[in-house]
Amino acid sequence: MKKYLAIILLILPVTLLSQISFNEYFTDKTLRFDFLLAGDSETTIAYPVGMRQEPYWAGSLNNLVEPYQSGNLRYEISDPETGIVIYSKGYGSLFQEWQTTAEAKIISRAFSEVATFPFPLNRVKFVLSRFERDGTYRPVFETFIDPSDYFIRKEGTVNAGYTKIVDSGDPHTCLDIAFIAEGYRAAEMEKFRSDVKRLSEILLSYAPFNEFAERINIWAVEAISEGSGTDIPGEGIYVNTALNSSFYTFDLDRYLTTFDISTVNDFAAVVPHDNIVVLINSERYGGGGMYNYYSGTTSDHMLTPQVFTHEFGHGLAGLADEYYTSDVAYEEFYPFSVEPWEPNITTLVNFESKWKELITEGTPTPTPAEDIYSSSVGLFEGGGYSAKGIFRPQLDCRMKSNEATEFCKVCQDALRRVLKHYTE
Structure with a gap:
């Protein structure tokens, strides 16, 4: 009897997730909630700014609640009458990154944030939580949202042209990626579209994106800039x-x-979109990416293909940086006493929740950084900006270096999981 009860309890959460009916709770538009996150290294305070209705909901109509706990921040939408969570999403932000810098120990700052979710039919509860340094999620803000509130703006979208670069069909059964032009003047939009096409072909050549090529839409949104390029403050x-x-x-x-x-x-x-890429018109090396926030890369550096795919790994699946020798602005980004939520690094606090089962018998752990193990899934020390105490799955990966030609197996599995979430 206990055996059957355990099986039922394991199945129950999945069953509950599958019971969320989109049409029962939502309309096929997006509600956007703008807010500020403010504070310092120890404090997080949220301040609401405003709400608006957007014309498209691109996400899945079936997978509304994430089946995995992810993100340095996450928000849940629930039915206040029943308490049932009807939508959830994890994400990363610049505010949370800034909180780990030296500056955050001496001053306070505020950062703009945006949460998007299907437009509700009825009043819902919004709860924003933060991943704490003890490994738990703690609510930092909650409010009730009434879809009939006349302060929800319905102004339409900005005036911008767009082109569908890759057309695979219905946004509800595809991953929709919106590339947005940055630092492209009006006369450079043909170049922008060409740049997006080139990077799209590169992305779809990587596993596991090549497996989902017929389930990915890619859009080029023409945000016209007055100047060409981007700011480089250190050079004036x-x-x-x-x-x-x-x-x-x-x-x-x-x-x-x-x-x-x-x-x-x-x-x-x-345009309908699930994920955002900011494409910056520059020949300089650089970029950045945050989970379900945006990914950014320059267009014309010789390493742009590597930087783009690396940053998109952050933006789509929340993959962690696996390198540990490059300079970063963060201080103790990952506490050794807490298991990171990112799927491709571990502090061994809860290694069972990561890739332990993928390590074949006979592979030593920790795994020596030797060529004999170059194709093995193991436990390689060094990752998450630390040479000691944090481990990665394989010797090299797109999340570790520009020399790697592919994502490691663990990162591929994580990307595949997210792709299925959007396309099923």
């Missing part, structure tokens, strides 16, 4: 661009991001 270069991107994020010369997530989402709303 400033360019008037649509998305206000800049190198030297957190004073790291290669870290290229934009803090203007609101404008990024303004342009993304022009």
